Amino acid sequence: MTTLLDKLTGALVVSCQAEPGLPLDRPDHIAALAASAVLGGATAVRIQGAPNIRAVRAAVAVPVIGLVKVVRPGTDVYITPTFDDIDAVVEAGAHIVAFDATDRLRPVDVPALVARVRAWNRLSMADVSTVAEGRAAYAAGADVVGTTMAGYTPTTRNDGGPDFTLMIELARAGVPFVAEGRVRTPEEAARCLELGARFVVVGGAITRPDVITRRFADHIKVAAPRPAAREVHQ
Numbered sequence: 001m002t003t004l005l006d007k008l009t010g011a012l013v014v015s016c017q018a019e020p021g022l023p024l025d026r027p028d029h030i031a032a033l034a035a036s037a038v039l040g041g042a043t044a045v046r047i048q049g050a051p052n053i054r055a056v057r058a059a060v061a062v063p064v065i066g067l068v069k070v071v072r073p074g075t076d077v078y079i080t081p082t083f084d085d086i087d088a089v090v091e092a093g094a095h096i097v098a099f100d101a102t103d104r105l106r107p108v109d110v111p112a113l114v115a116r117v118r119a120w121n122r123l124s125m126a127d128v129s130t131v132a133e134g135r136a137a138y139a140a141g142a143d144v145v146g147t148t149m150a151g152y153t154p155t156t157r158n159d160g161g162p163d164f165t166l167m168i169e170l171a172r173a174g175v176p177f178v179a180e181g182r183v184r185t186p187e188e189a190a191r192c193l194e195l196g197a198r199f200v201v202v203g204g205a206i207t208r209p210d211v212i213t214r215r216f217a218d219h220i221k222v223a224a225p226r227p228a229a230r231e232v233h234q
């Protein structure tokens with residue numbers, strides 16, 4: 001298992017996910033996204049949902065970080081929150097199981113989730129939003145800690161880019177971490193590794209064409225010629 005983490009050192013991992021109801025939200029489309037990412041140099045992929053994990057395992061040979069997103073009453077924790085969710089991710093074929101390890105009201109505590117993943121002989125990735133959560137997850141035995149949840153909890157800030165401050169704090173605390181969340185450019189991905197990330201996970205900037213298109217559409221609106229200017233050239 002250590003060799004899997006060694007293999008991922010310095011790697012680009014691509015998160016291939018589609019919001020429910022979007023055109024790409026089908027296992028065959030997610031598998032095609034994953035295969036494209038691998039062609040482009042992804043060392044591993046991060047995949048949401050058991051049917052998608054199965055389709056991706058059948059399509060590519062790289063390691064899969066698996067998770068399920070489930071909204072349950074009484075908790076804001078939605079990434080692989082329970083034992084059943086962990087079991088479903090493992091049974092679908094994930095090599096690494098990602099789960100929310102934020103300090104919020106949760107159905108199952110983080111040490112118990114870590115132990116469940118370990119009992120399956122898989123690696124755990126604890127998605128956190130603060131350095132305190134990172135320390136706690138690492139102390140509980142998580143194999144890696146991801147900055148995934150930074151900016152998505154009430155107490156953390158989302159300024160549209162990666163949370164470099166959290167990465168610096170995790171590195172200083174000696175917590176092995178993975179950079180994930182709002183990495184928009186190759187330069188930002190390289191910066192994450194310079195700050196000590198073991199590997200970097202990029203999602204939307206590569207695999208969400210609707211979001212990428214929106215960035216272009218919004219940006220060029222500013223530069224688009226106004227009707228009067230067009231009439232002059234007609």
Ligand SMILES: CC(=O)N[C@H](C=O)[C@@H](O)[C@H](O)[C@H](O)COP(=O)(O)O
Binds near residue numbers: 182201203
């Ligand atoms: C907060 C949360 O639920 N993050 C999810 C975790 O799996 C995904 O929706 C993100 O796309 C993923 O973390 C990659 O991030 P980005 O797409 O920003 O590169």
